[in-house]
Amino acid sequence: MVTALLIVHGLVAVALLGAITHQTLAAWAPANARKTSFFARFRSVPSAKFANAVVVLYVLTALLGAIVYLYFKIDIGPALERDRHWQALGLFDLKEDFVSIGLGLLPAYWLCWRHPLGDPPGRTCDALTAVLAFIVWWGFLVGHIMNNILGFGS
Amino acid sequence: MTVASVLRKFAFAYGPAFAVIYAVARARGFALMTVYPSLGIVLLGMHRSRDVADPVLDFLAPEMWWYGWTATAAIGALVVGLVAALLPDRWMCRFWSGWLWVIPCCAMIECVYLAIPWLRR
Numbered sequence: 001m002v003t004a005l006l007i008v009h010g011l012v013a014v015a016l017l018g019a020i021t022h023q024t025l026a027a028w029a030p031a032n033a034r035k036t037s038f039f040a041r042f043r044s045v046p047s048a049k050f051a052n053a054v055v056v057l058y059v060l061t062a063l064l065g066a067i068v069y070l071y072f073k074i075d076i077g078p079a080l081e082r083d084r085h086w087q088a089l090g091l092f093d094l095k096e097d098f099v100s101i102g103l104g105l106l107p108a109y110w111l112c113w114r115h116p117l118g119d120p121p122g123r124t125c126d127a128l129t130a131v132l133a134f135i136v137w138w139g140f141l142v143g144h145i146m147n148n149i150l151g152f153g154s
Numbered sequence: 155m156t157v158a159s160v161l162r163k164f165a166f167a168y169g170p171a172f173a174v175i176y177a178v179a180r181a182r183g184f185a186l187m188t189v190y191p192s193l194g195i196v197l198l199g200m201h202r203s204r205d206v207a208d209p210v211l212d213f214l215a216p217e218m219w220w221y222g223w224t225a226t227a228a229i230g231a232l233v234v235g236l237v238a239a240l241l242p243d244r245w246m247c248r249f250w251s252g253w254l255w256v257i258p259c260c261a262m263i264e265c266v267y268l269a270i271p272w273l274r275r
Contacts, residue, residue, distance in 0.1 A: 019229075042164045050225045060260075062228070066221070069218070069220070071191075072252060073191050073192075073216050074192045074216065078216065084275075086272050086275035087275070088271050090269045090270075090271075090272025090273040090275075093269050093272060096220045097262070098271075100172075100176055100220070100224045100227065100263070100264055101172065101176055101214050101258050101261055103172075104168065104171075104172025104173055104228070104231055105169045105172075105173075105254075105255075107169065108165045108166050108168065108254050109169075110165070111162055111166075112254075123253055124251040124252060127255040128255050130260075131258060131259060150190065
């Protein structure tokens with residue numbers, strides 16, 4: 001059951017990673033009219049259309065992660081402490097902190113993309129998206145590190 | 155005051171407030187609850203296993219404060235957001251929109267600072 005939850009958590013995280021990466025690149029490096037390369041096509045998506053998906057996927061990923069975290073604390077955490085993986089545990093602590101802060105940002109992020117022509121001015125929307133993208137990438141990579149330390153099913 | 159402006163004031167106050175309250179809760183240990191997953195119990199407030207058990211038996215009842223810190227921040231930011239939503243629209247003009255991402259970034263840096271003992275062990 002926990003393994004299934006962890007896999008679903010990972011799959012939803014992959015979808016979130018794709019959506020937020022598309023949106024961030026489209027916001028910060030919009031493609032010109034001639035989309036000649038793969039990278040240009042990758043960042044030529046309509047950014048605002050991703051906001052709803054990002055919010056739903058972020059909340060879903062965080063919820064699944066919060067459930068899996070209970071089992072992590074019982075089964076994985078003590079083993080990592082026993083083997084002195086302090087840096088990995090520190091990185092994981094940061095992951096949970098960043099994810100929480102990202103949760104708090106979601107209402108402002110959503111509203112930003114809902115009203116792109118009004119407030120807030122400047123690149124606030126893009127900056128918020130970049131912060132969320134950093135959090136998602138951090139969470140994804142650290143999650144992978146934690147999973148790989150002990151190995152699947154160990 | 156339109157619904158859109160009320161929503162905007164709420165959301166733009168909620169994000170930075172959440173980040174600040176979370177960082178303070180994290181640093182000061184203001185967890186709304188402590189979860190003991192191995193025992194299946196939740197206690198209000200911040201508790202440490204070592205308050206009641208031998209330190210070497212800490213692994214038997216690992217405590218989790220992350221849920222408590224998040225709940226503290228969510229409730230605190232909700233109050234701040236509701237208060238901000240009631241403020242006149244003209245007050246929003248004085249709010250630099252950059253705080254929306256600068257404050258969370260500062261909170262994240264503070265979390266890194268708090269994690270340094272783990273990273274340098």
